[in-house]
Amino acid sequence: MMKNAVEVRDLVVRRGGREVLKGIGFTIAEGSVMGLLGPSGCGKSTLMRSLVGVQQLASGSVEVFGEEAGSKALRHRIGYVTQEVSVYDDLSVTENLKFFAQVLGVDGARIEEAIAAVDLVSHKDAVVGHLSGGQRSRASLAVALLGDPDLLVLDEPTVGLDPVLRRDLWKLFHEIAERGAAVFVSSHVMDEADRCDRLLLMREGVIIADDTPERIREKTRTDDIESAFLALVEGTGDQAGEMA
Numbered sequence: 001m002m003k004n005a006v007e008v009r010d011l012v013v014r015r016g017g018r019e020v021l022k023g024i025g026f027t028i029a030e031g032s033v034m035g036l037l038g039p040s041g042c043g044k045s046t047l048m049r050s051l052v053g054v055q056q057l058a059s060g061s062v063e064v065f066g067e068e069a070g071s072k073a074l075r076h077r078i079g080y081v082t083q084e085v086s087v088y089d090d091l092s093v094t095e096n097l098k099f100f101a102q103v104l105g106v107d108g109a110r111i112e113e114a115i116a117a118v119d120l121v122s123h124k125d126a127v128v129g130h131l132s133g134g135q136r137s138r139a140s141l142a143v144a145l146l147g148d149p150d151l152l153v154l155d156e157p158t159v160g161l162d163p164v165l166r167r168d169l170w171k172l173f174h175e176i177a178e179r180g181a182a183v184f185v186s187s188h189v190m191d192e193a194d195r196c197d198r199l200l201l202m203r204e205g206v207i208i209a210d211d212t213p214e215r216i217r218e219k220t221r222t223d224d225i226e227s228a229f230l231a232l233v234e235g236t237g238d239q240a241g242e243m244a
């Protein structure tokens with residue numbers, strides 16, 4: 001049986017005096033791609049920050065591979081890509097990866113593999129500041145892949161990318177999961193939902209569904225996740241109340 005990479009229980013987070021996550025719980029299995037979908041401001045980034053251990057929790061718990069999120073033992077097991085590009089503009093792609101490989105104490109042999117995985121071989125010597133937004137995001141993703149993480153946390157990695165690239169990136173996420181890692185990907189684009197093994201639908205700091213995309217559509221008697229989301233919000237879906 002698949003083990004859980006992540007276990008979140010009764011998680012409450014406050015930011016700026018407001019309750020941003022309102023007591024949520026879920027698990028992510030090893031070897032799976034879990035999607036996190038919800039409108040802007042619903043708390044996706046805050047949840048991801050909680051998993052990587054950079055967010056103060058008001059109550060509840062977040063365990064990753066059986067350790068408390070943020071503990072030192074997890075540092076090299078998690079790859080995290082935020083919405084901010086985290087690579088240096090004045091270095092080339094390869095120079096960036098060399099720098100981060102040193103910081104992370106990772107074998108230099110991983111550099112070429114990571115560049116190939118994000119399809120930047122043809123731009124490996126280009127200065128990051130001269131790359132397109134999508135190429136820069138892929139350079140950040142390559143940094144996260146350097147340590148061959150067991151959990152990859154990706155905050156809206158496909159924003160602004162063309163459809164072909166988005167498709168290729170999702171293929172890469174599944175390849176990473178097939179090798180046994182857990183991949184947690186957020187998006188506010190509902191049509192990306194079907195690319196996930198399992199989905200969390202989130203609204204205003206609450207998880208309104210936690211299931212496979214097929215089951216979410218089935219239970220809400222809808223044809224797509226956007227309609228399912230609306231059905232859940234409006235309470236019109238069959239058994240909608242039992243979804244989460």
Ligand SMILES: Nc1ncnc2c1ncn2[C@@H]1O[C@H](COP(=O)(O)OP(=O)(O)OP(=O)(O)O)[C@@H](O)[C@H]1O
Nearest residue numbers: 015016020038039040041042043044045046047188
């Ligand atoms: N540094 C902060 N201080 C106070 N409140 C914050 C801070 N960062 C975020 N928030 C608030 O927390 C809530 C959740 O924000 P969060 O960034 O987690 O949402 P999100 O779903 O990731 O949004 P988006 O899709 O736009 O990135 C929002 O209402 C936001 O205003």
